Every structure is written in structure tokens, then in C-alpha cells.
Amino acid sequence: MENNLLLDIAIQYIIVRINDELLAVEIKDIESIVVRQKITRIPDSQSYFKGVINLRGEIIPMISLRERINSKEDEYTNKSRFIVLKTSEHSKIGFIVDEVREVIELKEEDIDKVNTSNETSQSFGVGIAKYKKELITVLNIAKVIED
Numbered sequence: 518m519e520n521n522l523l524l525d526i527a528i529q530y531i532i533v534r535i536n537d538e539l540l541a542v543e544i545k546d547i548e549s550i551v552v553r554q555k556i557t558r559i560p561d562s563q564s565y566f567k568g569v570i571n572l573r574g575e576i577i578p579m580i581s582l583r584e585r586i587n588s589k590e591d592e593y594t595n596k597s598r599f600i601v602l603k604t605s606e607h608s609k610i611g612f613i614v615d616e617v618r619e620v621i622e623l624k625e626e627d628i629d630k631v632n633t634s635n636e637t638s639q640s641f642g643v644g645i646a647k648y649k650k651e652l653i654t655v656l657n658i659a660k661v662i663e664d
Contacts, residue, residue, distance in 0.1 A: 527622035532613040532653060533600065535583045538654040540614075541623070541646060546658050548603045550617055555592060569592075572597065577601055577608065579629065582612040585661060586641055602658060610662055621648055628655050 523611050530541035531550075534646050551572065556579050558568040565584035569576050579599065591597075596616040628644040643655040 524530060525604075525624065526626050528655055529620055529622050531600070531620055532617040532618040532648075533582070534618060536589065537613060538587075539618070540582075540586075540620070541653045541655045542600065542602075542612075542658065544620060545581060546602050548609060549601045551599045551601065553597045553613070570611065572601065572611075575621060576613055577609050577611045579611040580616050580662070582661070604658075604662060608637065612661075623648070623655070650663075 529544040531544055531547060533540050533542060554570055556568040556570055556571075559566065562568075565581045567579045567581050569578050571577075576617075583589055583591050591613055592615070594615070598614055598617045600610065600612045600617070601609055602615055623646050627648075628646045630644045641654075641656055641661045643657045646653045646655055
């Protein structure tokens, strides 16, 4: 009976777009979503590490989610956003995404654990969710920021 109760709990996710791919980030991990701003580059860093921003007096490292999962360079538009995640009590990190779509709720039963050749699904995904005729990769944020 206890397992059935866990399956009925809906978790909120923010849907973001990278290229033509939709990704879900659990809302509890997100501290804020901000409009794109100036990034200060850091020499000799990974290509997907874009530098740091000063957000309300805090220095936040910024990762290109597009480059981290797809190895394609960012294309900034007026829909591009920075998602700031709280990774621990005193640590934050930001992701650059092409667009923030909407907040949805998913239950565990809505997420299929699949084995695919899709690198995002295998390396950084918890699974694939079906929502409004679209497939969404549910991200494992811990794996994305592992390096």
C-alpha cells in the first residue's frame, strides 16, 4: 500500500527547450529564472562552462545546458533564459537554456525508464515523460553538474 501512495504523488517540473528537445527540471531544484545577462568568461575551463554572472551580489557559475548535453554552441535569442539552481546549502549554479516553457506535474508512473541511443536520455536523464503529445527528457540534475 505504501508504494501505491508514492506513485500518486505528483512532482512539479519546469519544461525547458534546448534546440528541438524538451527537458524537465524538478522545480524544487530551481531557485530562480532570469533573463540573459553578461557572462564573465573564465580562462582554461570546459567548453560548456561559460563563466560567471553577478546575480544580486552573488557570483554564479554558468553552464550551457545545450553544450553540456548536445555539444552544440549556444544561439542566444530573446527567449534564452538562465536557470539558477541551488545545489547545496551554500552553492548555486546556473544553466543557459533556449526557452522556458511551462510548469507541469508528473507522477512517477508518467516517467518511463528507457534505454535509448539518445545521449541525453542515457547520461543525464531519469527517463522520458509523455505530455500533451510530446516526449520530454526528465533530467537528473546531479549528473548534469557532476564534473
